[in-house]
Amino acid sequence: MKKQFAVIGLGRFGGSICKSLSDQGMDVLAIDNNEDRVNEYKTIVTHAVVADSTDEKALKSVGIRNFEHVIVAIGDNIQASILTTLILEEMGIKHITVKAQNDYHEKVLSKIGADRIVHPERDMGTRIAHHIVSKNVLDYLELSDEYSIVELIAGYKIHGKTLIDLDIRANYGCNIMAVKRGKEIHVSPKPDKEVRRGDILIIIGADQDIQRLEKGILDVD
Template sequence: MKRDYAVIGLGRFGGSICKELSAEGRQVLAIDSDEDRINEFKNIASHAVMADSTDEATLNELGIKNIDHVIVAIGDNIQASILTTVVLTDLDIKKITVKAQNDYHEKILNRIGAHQVVHPERDMGKRIAHNIISNNILDYLEVSDDHSIVEVKAGGKMRGHSLANLDVRANYGCNIVAIKRDKDINVSPAAEEVLREEDILIVIGADKDISRFEKHLVID
């Protein structure tokens, strides 16, 4: 059976991914070494199986080669995470996303062929920190080591001013790529667009530039 995704490791992170993908109607193969977790997901995922993901023969039997994207979400067992990633790389899986426990783990994963490495705890910490700094900062997404996208409410210093007047790009080095107003989204807004109190801005730029933008214009 052709499946879109496989999730290896059904802890809090992997389990959440499995549930969301399944809710979106995706075919998901769920793999874990814990029988209780498999029983929890047998009615959620397309197929849930208890298996040792470090065993290449086992993954072959499960048809892992037919899956486009494998997410390795193994928790505290770094050795199992690395060995699983090695096996998946040897099997030429199209896309391998792996959860890293720390920066050293990430370096190893990158060297052995992981296509994408994620730090859910670290990244969530950044998002929460930005939300704590100001009630106007709604969300924060890291897109690279030094660039991010931030979703903010138009601060008091911005309301009633046009984008041309604020000149965020020239003054702060980041770009307002869209404005959400009620149910409408204005992508690439015109320079003469005047910001209102209820506006939500989507801003992209280098972290250092976004930080200056937040301190001077966003935080009331």
């Protein structure tokens, strides 16, 4: 059975989510108060409607209660974002994901019942910064204020060494979740797995430990 999602707000962020979910075969209801934006997504999503998400009657009329997961991707109107989230929470929507504009916005959203709060601009900035600073960082995902998942490209420094040789958990307090080599991916790799230059190591750990790991095992320019 297909999962059903509703996306409120069809700016760049909301529109991108709509396209991605639709590409994955999900049923998507796209909502915006701008008719031009709605028309743009009519051929992409399952349903696209013009509605004011701060109007409870309008949300009920489009059947929002039938959706287990609603993404509030409203752009610069923080008041509309907060009011929409509050209405969805009072309606009993199971999963509510909301785009936050700043830390204050996030605090309010947390208090009124948002299940997940995302900062797309901030998160993307963080990922780009990590990529710029180190040529070995392929991708970076912040899990919390202290923990992250990072994709590191193995270089000459660790080429030919096994995971036992590196002993990353003991030496740096991080865990290797998987090793990618070309199209192959080895999840929970065995200790005798040999690392080759160009392999991608998917590592989870505290930010300070990951930084020590980068300095300890990666090639230096």
